[in-house]
Amino acid sequence: MERRSRTYDWQDPAVTAAAVGRASGLEFLRDILAGRLPAPPVAATLGMDLEEVDHGHAVFSLVPGEEHYNPIGSVHGGMYATMLDSAAGCAVQSTLPPGTGYTSVDIAVKFLRPVTVDTGKVRAVGSVLSGGRRTALAEARLLDGSDRLLAHATSTCMIFPLPTP
Structure with a gap:
């Protein structure tokens, strides 16, 4: 069997985490x-x-890419869910004032079409449906290059004040 590999790098996540709440959620993003x-x-x-x-x-x-595949030869549903959770959550975060944080409470995902390397670039588009002081409801749609709906999610996020440093 031929082995494949992939490498990547990242920066210190503590830098970003330390900036949460200092500015509005939209400025942060x-x-x-x-x-x-x-x-x-x-x-x-x-x-x-x-x-x-x-x-x-x-x-x-x-x-x-192949690195996203499950054993049956298509992109794993967890990839869909992660993208949809990120889009919905960040849509909520973009509405928050300084000193405020959020976390996902739940997410409900519906998988509608398979995704493979042949699908090409996919986009998770998140939108806030309803925002309140303590919770927000958001949705996200996973779309292909022709804007066909591949998956859909709704998410509830809890909103809370961040501790002051």
Whole structure:
């Protein structure tokens, strides 16, 4: 059997974690997008990129590779779920004022179409459906290059004040 390998690198995640809550969630995400803050290591591990962010909106992209495959020869559903969770969560984060954090409470994912290396670049588009003081509801759609829906998710996020340093 032929062996394959993949290498990647990342920057210190403590730098980014220390910046959470200092600015608004939107400013924080724009700093990651612009490279002023390091992207989280999970992005390098999976090959996923934050592609755009605006108030209540976040888009992540990925070009599927063999390294994302499950045993039946298609991209593992966990990849879909991770992308959808990231898009929905960051859409919520983009609405938060300074000093405020969030975490995912749940996510419900529906897988609609298989993804393979032949699918090409996919995008997870997250949007806030309803925001409150303590919780927010967001959705995310996984789309191919022709904007066909590959998967859909809804997520509830808990919103909370961050401790002051």
